[in-house]
Amino acid sequence: MKLSKRLLLIVFYSxxxxxxxxxxxxxxxxxxxxxxxxxxxxxxxxxxxxxxSANNQKYLLLVNPETxxxxxxxxxxxxxxxxxxxxxxxxxxxxxxxxxxxxAAAKDLQLQNAGIDHAIPNExxxxxxxxxxxxHKALDRIIFQxxxxxxxxxxxxxxxxxxxxxxWMLKHPDDLNWLKSLVEKKELNITxxxxxxxxxxxxxxxxxxxxxxxxxxxxxxVLENEKLMLKNGLTPSVFFRFxxxxxxxxxxxxxxxxxxxxxxxxxxxxxxxxxxxxxxxxIHGNGNEEIGVKDFIQLLKTKQADVKNKQWxxxxxxxxxxxxxx
Numbered sequence: 001m002k003l004s005k006r007l008l009l010i011v012f013y014s015x016x017x018x019x020x021x022x023x024x025x026x027x028x029x030x031x032x033x034x035x036x037x038x039x040x041x042x043x044x045x046x047x048x049x050x051x052x053s054a055n056n057q058k059y060l061l062l063v064n065p066e067t068x069x070x071x072x073x074x075x076x077x078x079x080x081x082x083x084x085x086x087x088x089x090x091x092x093x094x095x096x097x098x099x100x101x102x103x104a105a106a107k108d109l110q111l112q113n114a115g116i117d118h119a120i121p122n123e124x125x126x127x128x129x130x131x132x133x134x135x136h137k138a139l140d141r142i143i144f145q146x147x148x149x150x151x152x153x154x155x156x157x158x159x160x161x162x163x164x165x166x167x168w169m170l171k172h173p174d175d176l177n178w179l180k181s182l183v184e185k186k187e188l189n190i191t192x193x194x195x196x197x198x199x200x201x202x203x204x205x206x207x208x209x210x211x212x213x214x215x216x217x218x219x220x221x222v223l224e225n226e227k228l229m230l231k232n233g234l235t236p237s238v239f240f241r242f243x244x245x246x247x248x249x250x251x252x253x254x255x256x257x258x259x260x261x262x263x264x265x266x267x268x269x270x271x272x273x274x275x276x277x278x279x280x281x282x283i284h285g286n287g288n289e290e291i292g293v294k295d296f297i298q299l300l301k302t303k304q305a306d307v308k309n310k311q312w313x314x315x316x317x318x319x320x321x322x323x324x325x326x
Contacts, residue, residue, distance in 0.1 A: 040078060152187070
């Protein structure tokens with residue numbers, strides 16, 4: 001009997017510790033770096049994207065190459081074999097992860113909207129992406145509440161992607177905690193997308209603007225934003241959205257070398273672009289795009305009957321790409 005109790009306690013504390021890792025705010029992150037490796041453990045074969053230390057423990061940011069799900073876990077739980085990015089591309093070439101990277105690279109010549117811009121063809125519904133660029137204005141909470149209200153009977157938690165910038169997180173801790181509470185209550189399932197740390201914008205032409213501005217430090221824009229996400233209890237996904245949707249071939253290749261998949265949009269509502277079946281819809285939820293928010297609320301109203309009959313759904317960005325490249 002005593003042995004059984006002891007085993008139960010061991011199992012309980014092991015599970016508790018795993019849950020704690022998933023929800024942990026990593027305050028003291030050190031030696032955060034790009035570190036590709038094959039990570040094998042817990043009957044899984046994953047790709048390690050980053051390694052870092054916190055609280056005298058070594059951690060890995062891992063991705064499942066089939067499902068595109070990411071997680072943070074103790075490095076000691078895995079047997080690792082270091083890889084170069086080119087090795088990752090070759091070894092996992094038949095997975096949804098690498099096929100998504102290659103599909104995004106195929107559009108890298110565009111100055112605007114490079115990357116994946118249409119997640120699930122021939123499906124009735126959309127993938128919703130909400131960008132949180134730096135802003136002094138409060139979060140447009142009505143977007144998130146409207147999604148929950150419309151889909152709570154058909155899809156709960158409702159899936160959506162939030163592209164978050166570092167300066168927005170620093171300026172709006174209460175709004176960020178509110179979003180996290182919706183996830184904790186299983187009202188929404190949020191995929192957290194890297195939208196750079198600074199999200200700089202200037203008055204120069206697009207070819208010299210946003211991340212293409214002279215002097216841009218990509219390690220700061222990408223890695224420091226990931227660190228800030230981890231400090232706030234967010235698990236970075238493998239997705240990246242270019243500020244202003246502006247990029248060139250060279251910078252797309254550099255972003256992909258971080259192991260990230262650029263995500264564009266074929267339906268930026270504020271620009272009058274109408275969503276089609278499988279569209280990746282873009283709206284800004286940072287208080288600076290009133291017309292986009294209004295258009296989205298109106299879109300939800302026009303689709304109410306279809307939502308109720310499950311003829312118009314929200315698709316998870318990860319599952320959409322997994323399905324497209326299966």
